[in-house]
Amino acid sequence: MNDPRPLRTLAVGLGPIGIAATRLALSRRSLAVVGAVDLDPAKEGAELASLVNADGGAGAASRAHNDGAVHVERDLERALDRLAPDLVLLCTSSFLPAVRADLLRCAARGVDVVSSCEELLFPALQHPDMAAEIDEAARQGGASILGTGVNPGFILDFVPVIASAVAYDVTGVRGVRVVDAGKRRLPLQKKVGAAMTEREFRDLVAQGKLGHIGMRESVALVGRALGLELEDVAQTVAPVIATEERRTPFLTVAPGAVAGIHNRGIGRSGGRTVVELDLKMFVGALDPRDEIFLDGDPPVHLRFEGGIFGDSATAAILVNSARQVVDARPGLLTVLDIAPPRLAR
Amino acid sequence: MNDPRPLRTLAVGLGPIGIAATRLALSRRSLAVVGAVDLDPAKEGAELASLVNADGGAGAASRAHNDGAVHVERDLERALDRLAPDLVLLCTSSFLPAVRADLLRCAARGVDVVSSCEELLFPALQHPDMAAEIDEAARQGGASILGTGVNPGFILDFVPVIASAVAYDVTGVRGVRVVDAGKRRLPLQKKVGAAMTEREFRDLVAQGKLGHIGMRESVALVGRALGLELEDVAQTVAPVIATEERRTPFLTVAPGAVAGIHNRGIGRSGGRTVVELDLKMFVGALDPRDEIFLDGDPPVHLRFEGGIFGDSATAAILVNSARQVVDARPGLLTVLDIAPPRLAR
Numbered sequence: 267m268n269d270p271r272p273l274r275t276l277a278v279g280l281g282p283i284g285i286a287a288t289r290l291a292l293s294r295r296s297l298a299v300v301g302a303v304d305l306d307p308a309k310e311g312a313e314l315a316s317l318v319n320a321d322g323g324a325g326a327a328s329r330a331h332n333d334g335a336v337h338v339e340r341d342l343e344r345a346l347d348r349l350a351p352d353l354v355l356l357c358t359s360s361f362l363p364a365v366r367a368d369l370l371r372c373a374a375r376g377v378d379v380v381s382s383c384e385e386l387l388f389p390a391l392q393h394p395d396m397a398a399e400i401d402e403a404a405r406q407g408g409a410s411i412l413g414t415g416v417n418p419g420f421i422l423d424f425v426p427v428i429a430s431a432v433a434y435d436v437t438g439v440r441g442v443r444v445v446d447a448g449k450r451r452l453p454l455q456k457k458v459g460a461a462m463t464e465r466e467f468r469d470l471v472a473q474g475k476l477g478h479i480g481m482r483e484s485v486a487l488v489g490r491a492l493g494l495e496l497e498d499v500a501q502t503v504a505p506v507i508a509t510e511e512r513r514t515p516f517l518t519v520a521p522g523a524v525a526g527i528h529n530r531g532i533g534r535s536g537g538r539t540v541v542e543l544d545l546k547m548f549v550g551a552l553d554p555r556d557e558i559f560l561d562g563d564p565p566v567h568l569r570f571e572g573g574i575f576g577d578s579a580t581a582a583i584l585v586n587s588a589r590q591v592v593d594a595r596p597g598l599l600t601v602l603d604i605a606p607p608r609l610a611r
Numbered sequence: 612m613n614d615p616r617p618l619r620t621l622a623v624g625l626g627p628i629g630i631a632a633t634r635l636a637l638s639r640r641s642l643a644v645v646g647a648v649d650l651d652p653a654k655e656g657a658e659l660a661s662l663v664n665a666d667g668g669a670g671a672a673s674r675a676h677n678d679g680a681v682h683v684e685r686d687l688e689r690a691l692d693r694l695a696p697d698l699v700l701l702c703t704s705s706f707l708p709a710v711r712a713d714l715l716r717c718a719a720r721g722v723d724v725v726s727s728c729e730e731l732l733f734p735a736l737q738h739p740d741m742a743a744e745i746d747e748a749a750r751q752g753g754a755s756i757l758g759t760g761v762n763p764g765f766i767l768d769f770v771p772v773i774a775s776a777v778a779y780d781v782t783g784v785r786g787v788r789v790v791d792a793g794k795r796r797l798p799l800q801k802k803v804g805a806a807m808t809e810r811e812f813r814d815l816v817a818q819g820k821l822g823h824i825g826m827r828e829s830v831a832l833v834g835r836a837l838g839l840e841l842e843d844v845a846q847t848v849a850p851v852i853a854t855e856e857r858r859t860p861f862l863t864v865a866p867g868a869v870a871g872i873h874n875r876g877i878g879r880s881g882g883r884t885v886v887e888l889d890l891k892m893f894v895g896a897l898d899p900r901d902e903i904f905l906d907g908d909p910p911v912h913l914r915f916e917g918g919i920f921g922d923s924a925t926a927a928i929l930v931n932s933a934r935q936v937v938d939a940r941p942g943l944l945t946v947l948d949i950a951p952p953r954l955a956r
Binding site for chain 2: 290416420424427428430431432433434435436491492493563564566567568569570571572574575578579581582583586587602603604605606607608609611
């Protein structure tokens with residue numbers, strides 16, 4: 267808890283999450299953003315501070331130790347070799363196969379990674395061989411690699427597991443997250459399918475182009491961490507249909523159209539559902555909240571009033587986990603393997 | 612998260628908390644209780660399983676790897692040298708000076724320690740020299756030492772710090788714990804002063820014989836972990852006076868008598884209160900709960916409905932932190948330095 271030197275951080279991936287996390291990192295004295303990488307040719311050579319501020323950020327982007335102007339480059343290996351950073355903030359994709367090569371590049375150089383890649387929360391669920399390969403490379407190279415975020419990464423997985431600390435036994439876990447998408451940015455409203463027809467929604471879900479990524483990873487992590495011995499992890503994705511007209515600053519949802527998404531993750535043990543994570547994000551949702559119920563001895567019921575605001579929370583958790591990842595043992599880690607995240611100044 | 616061999620555990624201190632933690636440890640396949648130490652001559656030579664079960668515990672006290680009968684002994688050093696345990700579960704005192712010698716004995720032998728000692732949550736607050744001595748000995752000997760519990764150790768310190776993971780900034784922390792002492796054991800009702808006169812209560816507080824230990828340690832830990840730069844940590848202890856008669860299964864509180872205790876911990880920075888932890892434990896308390904409010908960006912409001920049941924929770928957290936302490940680096944650690952606690956099977 268002392269004040270060690272700032273972590274020399276390389277920002278990789280400057281989409282909305284990467285921009286938000288980088289903007290926050292630039293404002294922290296515990297981190298120094300020394301470089302930035304993005305594949306988009308339109309961003310190449312751009313000054314990081316202006317890119318970050320153009321995206322609507324607060325003016326906190328310049329601090330003494332970030333004075334040297336950082337320009338966006340395209341080649342990760344070259345940036346890693348030139349800068350030898352302590353940490354990569356990797357926000358390029360939700361899917362493990364798409365981040366595998368970059369993780370191996372970092373692992374080979376012993377550079378620690380915090381990533382928003384949703385599948386990286388529990389990569390062994392869908393990609394066991396790839397997870398083993400990355401873990402082995404990270405151990406060999408002396409790199410600690412973590413996937414985290416607010417969901418997955420905190421609300422529906424980390425929090426219920428931590429709540430079990432006060433229990434003698436846990437026989438079941440239920441998590442409920444309700445988000446009023448009407449109070450969020452347009453990209454989130456689009457992501458949940460607001461204003462689509464039910465047919466459009468179902469087509470996009472079938473194509474894997476709509477929906478929340480990482481739900482099954484949350485279920486698997488909870489099951490593993492609490493010793494629930496899941497034999498089966500599944501999910502359902504369904505539309506929430508509007509029963510009355512709903513207007514947001516960006517769009518209007520007509521009655522009968524899709525207001526948003528209902529995503530359930532289910533973990534079964536002995537034929538019984540023992541983990542149920544229920545996520546509803548739709549325009550007009552009442553009583554937005556995050557709630558965790560542990561069945562057990564004693565039962566535990568935990569509630570974040572109003573819910574955790576997701577737009578900023580993932581950026582926050584990435585930055586607020588950085589020091590803990592750097593301090594952790596090498597390997598492919600989970601949010602339960604490192605010291606817990608907390609506000610980084 | 613694999614299934615390593617059970618931690619060979621030595622139970623030290625068989626008062627109510629030690630008994631509860633030992634009973635739980637005996638029921639876990641991840642721990643093997645290989646010895647027990649208590650200074651009470653009446654307990655010397657007693658069989659641990661019967662001692663634990665006589666205290667009203669469930670029948671889970673015998674498991675295959677605990678088959679060898681454990682008898683209570685008095686000499687800690689002899690037990691450490693004979694058994695060479697992985698872990699000591701230390702539940703002898705709330706105060707650092709009273710556990711110092713035993714911690715040094717464990718540290719010298721490289722034996723990790725999880726303790727319910729309240730001052731050990733943040734020992735540098737009241738005993739900086741002793742904390743440095745123990746830390747140095749633990750590093751030298753290769754031992755990891757942790758003080759934890761439900762309060763201090765979880766509700767009013769660990770939880771608010773973890774909640775800050777989703778935040779860009781935290782400017783203030785308020786914690787509220789309300790316990791209906793009428794629903795708890797007689798020792799807890801006595802500990803909070805129920806049925807005393809206000810005069811008796813104040814005399815005992817002045818003598819340091821009444822009240823919650825560890826409140827200031829919670830404030831200090833929160834302040835340090837969130838970078839709030841506290842210049843001052845203080846507490847107040849006051850009686851809650853009954854306005855009507857209250858009966859518990861054990862005692863009756865008359866109107867005008869003490870129903871329980873109100874303990875406030877305050878941390879100030881720049882002349883302003885930035886941490887306020889408010890604990891009320893009294894007979895007849897309405898709306899028992901644990902609540903955390905973070906002022907900041909964004910604000911966070913978290914609530915454990917009904918409150919966390921304290922009698923069992925401290926025993927649970929001690930056992931549910933064991934593996935994480937053994938896996939941690941050597942030294943005098945805080946609950947924020949290790950992987951977070953979770954249900955141990």
